[in-house]
Amino acid sequence: MCSSLSVLAQDAQVSLQSPEDSVVISRHIYGHFAEHLGRSIYDGLYVGPDSDIPNTDGVRNDIIQALKDIQIPNLRWPGGCFADTYHWKDGIGPQEDRPTIVNTWWGGVTEDNSFGTHNFLNLCEELGAEPYLAGNVGSGEVKELSDWVQYVNHDGVSPMAKLRRENGREKPWNVKYWGVGNEMWGCGGNMTPEFYANLYRQYATFMGDWNNSGGLFRIASGASEDDYHWTEVLMRDIPKHLIEGVALHSYSVIEWNDKGPAVEFSEDQYFKTMTKALRMEELINKHLEIMDKYDPEHEVALVVDEWGGWYNVEEGTNPGFLYQQNTMRDAMIAGATLNIFNNHADRVKMANLAQTVNVLQAVALTKEEKMLLTPTYHVMRMYTVHHDATLIPVELNGVNYTYNGKSLPAISVSASKSEEGKIHISLVNIDSKKTNTVEINLGDLEAGKMDGEILSSANLQDHNTFDDPGNITPKEFKDFKIKNGTIEVTLPPFSVVMLSEK
Known part of the structure; x- marks a missing residue:
């Protein structure tokens, strides 16, 4: 079984780029x-x-x-x-x-x-x-x-x-x-x-x-x-x-x-x-x-x-x-x-x-x-x-999820800006055991206050059943800090996080 009992923070860096050619995420x-x-x-x-x-x-x-x-x-x-x-x-x-x-x-x-x-x-x-x-x-x-x-x-x-x-x-x-x-x-x-x-x-x-x-x-x-x-x-x-x-x-x-x-x-x-x-x-x-x-x-x-x-x-x-x-x-x-x-x-x-x-x-x-x-x-x-939001290009200097001598990128990220100018950042940590900290450099972009939402659970095998259909549902996420144009996010193992500008 794969669980989140082991927690060891690692650091990844993400840089958001200014949208140049207005690519729209269909x-x-x-x-x-x-x-x-x-x-x-x-x-x-x-x-x-x-x-x-x-x-x-x-x-x-x-x-x-x-x-x-x-x-x-x-x-x-x-x-x-x-x-x-x-x-x-x-x-x-x-x-x-x-x-x-x-x-x-x-x-x-x-x-x-x-x-x-x-x-x-x-x-x-x-x-x-x-x-x-x-x-x-x-x-x-x-x-x-x-x-x-x-x-x-x-x-x-x-x-x-x-x-x-x-x-x-x-x-x-x-x-x-x-x-x-x-x-x-x-x-x-x-x-x-x-x-x-x-x-x-x-x-x-x-x-x-x-x-x-x-x-x-x-x-x-x-x-x-x-x-x-x-x-x-x-x-x-x-x-x-x-x-x-x-x-x-x-x-x-x-x-x-x-x-x-x-x-x-x-x-x-x-x-x-x-x-x-x-x-x-x-x-x-x-x-x-x-x-x-x-x-x-x-x-x-x-x-x-x-x-x-x-x-x-x-x-x-x-x-x-x-x-x-x-x-x-x-x-x-x-x-x-x-x-x-x-x-x-x-x-x-x-x-x-x-x-x-x-x-x-x-x-x-x-x-x-x-x-x-x-x-x-x-x-x-x-x-x-x-x-239909405008794509914000990202550069990722990530960390690896390593198992049995092989490695995969642990962090996945994409970002967009809505018609109202609000920034949204989606982050995934696929590591089965390790918490990963991600530093997001906003660059020329300015972000106000943000809300967070997370989908996570205690075990990778967890799922919803007809007897317990709400076992896994998104929850409010607060484990991030915004300071001086940088967002620091702590991602638990096998979690999906969405940060949305208010």
């Missing part, structure tokens, strides 16, 4: 992902309008409120691997007329298509979130995706607009974000990058801008981890007028054949997980180096639309449902990863945590009428102050 970095997988949609988001669980059009009210409270900016749907087996017309029209299929990717369970396009897009409207639709390229057709774009976006006279109106929706939803397939190197069709690049060009050409809003944001299915050749081919072979974003998928997984437990993990497993999580910095830098070669004007965004921790499923659950608990380890992954995204906000314009409810590194778990918020959720809520 709120879409804080996006989420809901796939038809396990209990993500059914029993997670959607219980049906006839459920005794309070709901709005079948979606749980407690989930709706929880997502509103973290100001969810976008939601990716219907997959994932499921997207390239999903035919959107199966999920529209009267419920009794919708075909039943088998979810071959995730557990072999029956999918009755009761949650479809209207349900999802209406939910996004309720949440105030942008929908991000993942199109079927693997088993679909060009016309199928083109018709979907027309169905949800065209406000005039057309076959698909007529069909939408017949199904009860007069005005279009004006969906901007579109994924052109998913993981085409794997479950999307086991394609080569050269084949997919040509296929992408075909699909993207026929995705009309039916709402005349200035264009769709089309996202190519990008690389897995360090497949830099995949990014090279897409950037080389796809004309820039056909692409707005390139995806990247990276999970903090120890070994694919033995992911380790979600709760009863060792320090060795924790260290390996954080090694993978912090590798996100290297992956982004190297993929961006390739993108810069073909796109020096930075017109194409990097979209990390699947990220998070992945462990063995909880004992007694369907292995195809990917249900796992969420501990302070996941808070470390979330805080450090979001800091990395913030600091690359000039090119990283969207990211999607995998996944929203009951799957992988979820922000919420449900059990019948009960719902709990995970440590990851609380990090997301703390970081809402960074949404």
